[in-house]
Amino acid sequence: MSEVFFNGVIIGDVENPADFVKRIKEQRRNSNVTTNLNVSYDKALNCVNILTEAGRARRPLIIVENGKSKLTKEIVEDLKKGAMTWKQLISNNIIEYLDAEEEESALIAFDDDELTEEHTHMEIIKTALFGSQSSLAPFAEHNSAGRVMLAAKMLTQGLGIYSTNFNLRLDSDVDMMHYPQRPIVDTVMYKNVKYDNHPVGQNIVIAVMTHEGYNIDDAIIFNKDSVELGLFRSTFFKPFNSEELRYAGGIKDKIEIPDKEVAGYRVEEDYAKLEEDGIIFPEAEIGDDDVLIGKTSPPRFLSGMEEFRVGVESRHESSVAVIKEKGTVDTVIITESEEGNKFVNIRVRQPRIPEIGDKFATRHGQKGVIGLLVPKTDMPFSSEGIVPDIIFSPHSIPSRMTVGQLIEVIGGKVGALQGRYIDGTAFTGESEFDLRKELHTLGFRENGSETLYDGKTGRMFQVKIFIGNIYYMRLKYMVANKYHMRTRGPVQLLTRQPTEGRAKEGGLRLGEMEKDVLVAHGSALLLKERFDSDKSIIPVCRKCGLIAYINQYRNKGVCSVCGDDAPVTFIEMSYAFKLLLDELKSLCIYPKLNVEYKD
Amino acid sequence: MKLEEVQQLLPVNIYNNLKHKIKEYKLSGKKEETAIDEVVKAYKKAQICPAESIGIIAAQSIGEPGTQMTLNTKHFAGVSEMNVTVGLPRIIEIFGARKASSTPSMKIYLKSPHNKSEKFVRQLSANILEILLKDISKEINVDLLNLQVEVKLDIDEMHNLNVSTKHITNSINESKIKKVEVVEEGDTLLVKLKGETKIQDLFKLKVQLSELFISGIEGITQVLPVRKSEEFVITTAGSNLKEILKIKEVDHIKTITNDVYEISKVLGIEAARTAIIEEVMGVFNEQGLKIDVRHLMLVADVMTTDGLVKGIGRYGVSGEKPSVLARASFEVALKHLFSAAAHKEIDELKGVVENIMINQPIPVGTGFFKLKLKEDKKK
Numbered sequence: 011m012s013e014v015f016f017n018g019v020i021i022g023d024v025e026n027p028a029d030f031v032k033r034i035k036e037q038r039r040n041s042n043v044t045t046n047l048n049v050s051y052d053k054a055l056n057c058v059n060i061l062t063e064a065g066r067a068r069r070p071l072i073i074v075e076n077g078k079s080k081l082t083k084e085i086v087e088d089l090k091k092g093a094m095t096w097k098q099l100i101s102n103n104i105i106e107y108l109d110a111e112e113e114e115s116a117l118i119a120f121d122d123d124e125l126t127e128e129h130t131h132m133e134i135i136k137t138a139l140f141g142s143q144s145s146l147a148p149f150a151e152h153n154s155a156g157r158v159m160l161a162a163k164m165l166t167q168g169l170g171i172y173s174t175n176f177n178l179r180l181d182s183d184v185d186m187m188h189y190p191q192r193p194i195v196d197t198v199m200y201k202n203v204k205y206d207n208h209p210v211g212q213n214i215v216i217a218v219m220t221h222e223g224y225n226i227d228d229a230i231i232f233n234k235d236s237v238e239l240g241l242f243r244s245t246f247f248k249p250f251n252s253e254e255l256r257y258a259g260g261i262k263d264k265i266e267i268p269d270k271e272v273a274g275y276r277v278e279e280d281y282a283k284l285e286e287d288g289i290i291f292p293e294a295e296i297g298d299d300d301v302l303i304g305k306t307s308p309p310r311f312l313s314g315m316e317e318f319r320v321g322v323e324s325r326h327e328s329s330v331a332v333i334k335e336k337g338t339v340d341t342v343i344i345t346e347s348e349e350g351n352k353f354v355n356i357r358v359r360q361p362r363i364p365e366i367g368d369k370f371a372t373r374h375g376q377k378g379v380i381g382l383l384v385p386k387t388d389m390p391f392s393s394e395g396i397v398p399d400i401i402f403s404p405h406s407i408p409s410r411m412t413v414g415q416l417i418e419v420i421g422g423k424v425g426a427l428q429g430r431y432i433d434g435t436a437f438t439g440e441s442e443f444d445l446r447k448e449l450h451t452l453g454f455r456e457n458g459s460e461t462l463y464d465g466k467t468g469r470m471f472q473v474k475i476f477i478g479n480i481y482y483m484r485l486k487y488m489v490a491n492k493y494h495m496r497t498r499g500p501v502q503l504l505t506r507q508p509t510e511g512r513a514k515e516g517g518l519r520l521g522e523m524e525k526d527v528l529v530a531h532g533s534a535l536l537l538k539e540r541f542d543s544d545k546s547i548i549p550v551c552r553k554c555g556l557i558a559y560i561n562q563y564r565n566k567g568v569c570s571v572c573g574d575d576a577p578v579t580f581i582e583m584s585y586a587f588k589l590l591l592d593e594l595k596s597l598c599i600y601p602k603l604n605v606e607y608k609d
Numbered sequence: 610m611k612l613e614e615v616q617q618l619l620p621v622n623i624y625n626n627l628k629h630k631i632k633e634y635k636l637s638g639k640k641e642e643t644a645i646d647e648v649v650k651a652y653k654k655a656q657i658c659p660a661e662s663i664g665i666i667a668a669q670s671i672g673e674p675g676t677q678m679t680l681n682t683k684h685f686a687g688v689s690e691m692n693v694t695v696g697l698p699r700i701i702e703i704f705g706a707r708k709a710s711s712t713p714s715m716k717i718y719l720k721s722p723h724n725k726s727e728k729f730v731r732q733l734s735a736n737i738l739e740i741l742l743k744d745i746s747k748e749i750n751v752d753l754l755n756l757q758v759e760v761k762l763d764i765d766e767m768h769n770l771n772v773s774t775k776h777i778t779n780s781i782n783e784s785k786i787k788k789v790e791v792v793e794e795g796d797t798l799l800v801k802l803k804g805e806t807k808i809q810d811l812f813k814l815k816v817q818l819s820e821l822f823i824s825g826i827e828g829i830t831q832v833l834p835v836r837k838s839e840e841f842v843i844t845t846a847g848s849n850l851k852e853i854l855k856i857k858e859v860d861h862i863k864t865i866t867n868d869v870y871e872i873s874k875v876l877g878i879e880a881a882r883t884a885i886i887e888e889v890m891g892v893f894n895e896q897g898l899k900i901d902v903r904h905l906m907l908v909a910d911v912m913t914t915d916g917l918v919k920g921i922g923r924y925g926v927s928g929e930k931p932s933v934l935a936r937a938s939f940e941v942a943l944k945h946l947f948s949a950a951a952h953k954e955i956d957e958l959k960g961v962v963e964n965i966m967i968n969q970p971i972p973v974g975t976g977f978f979k980l981k982l983k984e985d986k987k988k
Binding site: 525526527529530531532533534535537538541542544545582583584586587590594597598599600604 | 660661662665666668669943946947949950955961965966967968969970971972973974975976977
């Protein structure tokens with residue numbers, strides 16, 4: 011006896027679950043129930059699960075009966091001619107979709123050679139066990155599964171031309187690579203996803219070797235001359251916008267060059283690049299606190315009295331887009347918002363030339379950052395004068411077992427020499443053996459290694475270096491978006507402690523554990539100095555122990571409890587602690603400071 | 610140096626040890642003096658400078674190897690091992706001073722002739738194993754018709770464990786279960802409640818009966834005699850130090866439990882201190898990590914300093930800091946602040962945390978010392 015669940019709801023029980031499941035499957039194949047239905051028997055829980063819900067992951071498989079694939083040669087011919095469609099394949103019980111649970115009870119053959127009487131299904135193509143993303147990794151069957159997953163993830167981060175109408179778009183913070191290329195080594199999936207329309211990498215020459223220790227721990231070394239010739243060059247776009255908002259009482263913002271009398275006026279040179287309409291012009295070189303859109307707003311707290319004042323317009327400055335980094339104004343669009351207000355969009359562009367710290371990756375989950383840019387003259391070269399674009403550390407290979415990458419290098423080398431594309435589809439692509447043989451006939455060592463010469467000394471390297479062509483991607487993480495430093499800077503209003511985060515020019519936090527280190531070293535005064543950021547001198551009344559203040563006219567201390575002429579001592583404390591004392595008072599706790607005083 | 614000279618210098622323990630060793634190795638004259646000098650030198654080297662922040666250093670020295678420990682390690686290798694909590698969970702358990710250890714365990718050593726006799730060890734193991742009524746009964750059912758609980762006894766098992774029906778009846782009558790009447794009927798015991806019987810009470814009775822202690826030593830749920838080189842040692846799951854030590858043949862010096870709380874109850878607070886050190890050291894050593902004992906000694910001292918085993922944490926040491934601000938900065942700030950206000954507590958600002966909060970030099974390391982200069986007012 012086992013229970014039957016329909017979409018997770020119990021609907022009854024059956025005596026013979028195996029037979030029951032078999033019969034439902036027959037009904038499905040006879041089109042008596044929907045083909046969206048999947049059924050499976052869970053032995054451990056002794057229950058039958060019937061599922062028709064949306065959102066299950068299902069995949070198509072060829073049905074096998076009596077050890078024979080139902081997709082016969084005749085049907086394949088019909089398909090080629092167009093006499094048969096996918097829908098017919100399903101309705102004719104040649105292909106059916108299984109979900110993850112039903113797949114557990116299926117025995118799926120990899121190909122025709124494997125078929126036995128026991129098999130229930132067969133793969134349509136072998137690579138079908140990879141998804142759309144992981145199919146983009148060439149020779150994925152030679153890599154460890156984890157690396158294929160990482161590669162699939164990194165493929166989404168690669169820079170390319172993200173949209174062909176990018177010139178008309180105002181996406182926030184996007185990168186666009188100038189000359190993305192189609193990879194020499196690809197897979198069948200590249201055609202299916204129309205990869206040629208939006209490639210995300212470039213074919214470069216890679217040498218697997220060390221170079222003065224600058225490619226330790228996943229760092230890669232770049233050929234500086236290649237970069238200067240435009241390798242992996244990209245552009246970063248950042249949009250800014252501003253709207254002339256309307257407020258109650260018919261008043262509104264105005265986009266203009268702010269008048270000098272306006273509250274919050276910056277320095278004159280900050281507005282220098284604005285045109286008469288208060289908006290910056292295209293192709294303006296900007297940086298260092300330049301204003302992009304000048305705007306003034308009505309007074310924030312509009313009291314009744316001010317309205318009746320004649321001739322005084324106490325507007326305040328509210329310009330947007332004070333840019334700290336250098337860049338160029340790419341586009342200026344003046345338009346109307348949904349409410350009919352004047353709306354200004356500005357797009358700033360920044361060139362992004364690969365520099366130390368930028369992130370790159372292959373299609374095998376091998377990511378790394380640039381460790382050094384070496385001039386071409388110092389790079390190793392081959393007897394034919396080939397200089398690698400990237401020097402990749404050999405230590406990245408053994409522990410990660412990305413053999414596929416090595417095969418791609420050989421494949422890339424063959425493809426580049428022969429002028430053809432190499433099929434690297436998992437399981438069905440060109441074999442390593444054939445590629446090696448072809449490389450050999452082209453006059454190279456069949457294992458892809460070559461004699462290289464030291465660029466600095468001109469001496470031949472004692473070992474042969476593995477060198478070839480590979481497809482590299484530039485990933486969207488760049489140093490220019492991340493680097494940050496601070497000496498002095500803005501503080502929070504409430505605590506007077508430094509602000510947080512790069513965007514707000516924040517401080518770098520000395521955390522709890524870092525504090526413990528200073529305590530453990532016994533460096534008491536260094537610790538005090540490090541936490542000095544909100545140091546303040548607070549007057550305290552000696553009588554009642556509460557915070558007092560100084561009457562500047564009479565130069566005498568005043569305490570709100572003890573009145574005028576209170577005895578006041580100045581104490582140095584952190585502003586956050588003063589805040590704590592205030593908060594304690596709001597909790598009706600009297601935090602009395604016992605002040606020692608000597609005349 | 611002479612032995613008498615160093616009596617004041619060295620701690621009592623080290624001094625006595627030194628004296629004992631000198632006697633043992635029959636040292637005298639120059640050799641004796643060299644030995645004493647070396648001990649004094651080593652002692653001075655081991656001393657810690659004033660104002661060294663030993664607390665934080667201990668915390669870091671325990672915490673850092675802690676990050677390298679494999680979480681939740683449980684080893685099942687071989688049959689002759691008991692399942693004992695090790696690794697980080699065990700350390701949390703010890704430092705948290707949990708009253709109930711998750712896997713209490715004992716190592717029972719026996720006195721000299723007995724520890725060589727396999728027969729005796731097996732016999733003792735069988736005797737100390739806790740036997741509950743459910744272990745010697747086939748079934749325990751509630752008979753709703755006659756309003757009674759039926760206990761079907763497993764006669765074979767009873768014979769093996771040397772328990773008589775009479776013994777069981779007595780156990781039931783002497784146990785905490787009150788107002789019951791026991792009738793023997795072949796290999797079945799019928800237990801009835803006296804007076805008016807509710808059905809809920811019967812089910813309660815059934816649970817109570819199944820957990821009823823019959824013989825052995827309470828708490829010892831598993832025994833395992835293991836041969837360790839020459840002698841036999843009994844490892845147990847479950848712990849009852851007090852009762853085990855009552856057994857004549859047990860070596861009361863070597864026998865040990867891993868339950869710190871129980872040690873503090875039975876053997877006293879100094880034993881508990883040693884147990885904390887030994888247990889934590891054992892956990893680290895098992896994973897191949899090395900820690901200086903003195904860090905653990907400090908922690909154990911802090912935990913046991915006022916005669917009770919107190920945990921590190923909100924309900925233990927941290928919750929009892931003298932400074933209001935330090936307590937408030939740890940956890941549940943409001944609770945501490947309100948109670949401090951109600952009791953008119955004064956924060957002397959002598960700790961590290963307080964002084965960091967008010968941005969003053971901490972009284973540790975270079976901040977510990979103050980220069981007090983007497984000003985000559987005449988000048």
